[in-house]
Amino acid sequence: MNKTVICPGSFDPVTLGHLDIITRASKMFGKVIVAVLVNSGKNPTFSTEERMELLREATAGLDNVEITSFKGLLAEYCKSSGVDTIVKGLRAVSDFEYEFQMALANKKLNPQLETIFLTADADSTFLSSSMVREIGSMGGDISNFVPAPVHDRIVKKLRKQ
Ligand code: PNS
Numbered sequence: 293m294n295k296t297v298i299c300p301g302s303f304d305p306v307t308l309g310h311l312d313i314i315t316r317a318s319k320m321f322g323k324v325i326v327a328v329l330v331n332s333g334k335n336p337t338f339s340t341e342e343r344m345e346l347l348r349e350a351t352a353g354l355d356n357v358e359i360t361s362f363k364g365l366l367a368e369y370c371k372s373s374g375v376d377t378i379v380k381g382l383r384a385v386s387d388f389e390y391e392f393q394m395a396l397a398n399k400k401l402n403p404q405l406e407t408i409f410l411t412a413d414a415d416s417t418f419l420s421s422s423m424v425r426e427i428g429s430m431g432g433d434i435s436n437f438v439p440a441p442v443h444d445r446i447v448k449k450l451r452k453q
Contacts, residue, residue: 295377303326306347314326337449344361367402379410383420
């Protein structure tokens, strides 16, 4: 489908679960814009530039994927970018309430917006960036959780924490 969609998120850092959703979206749509939230209030572990760089490396093989960042409301960012479709991954029922709430709020803010959910890969249902940060910072093995090309950079950063 020749359509541009946005995959928004904190990506602090990118996980194999994120990469799975981005990869599948890239096969379904003409272009995928991966938009990293510049969440100044959340005090992320990885800077916006680091998060974008990790995503760029992790998605290097996907020609129709572009990495960018955004500040403020996602609904406004979509409007100003001319994109009307958000793609997100749903890991479990526990994600649903929050994601459903966000999808409805975004649609109220920008009625053109649709949110499409892809079910997470069975191997990724338990996976989150916060879990990666915790295991990595305590010296645990995160090789099954993050994309191989960026594994060493993520480990290095987390061990310094
Ligand atoms: O990876 P995350 O943390 O689940 O991503 C959440 C994200 C970035 C998609 C969401 O927090 C967001 O869109 N933030 C931007 C601010 C905004 O638009 N808030 C209102 C959404 S209802």
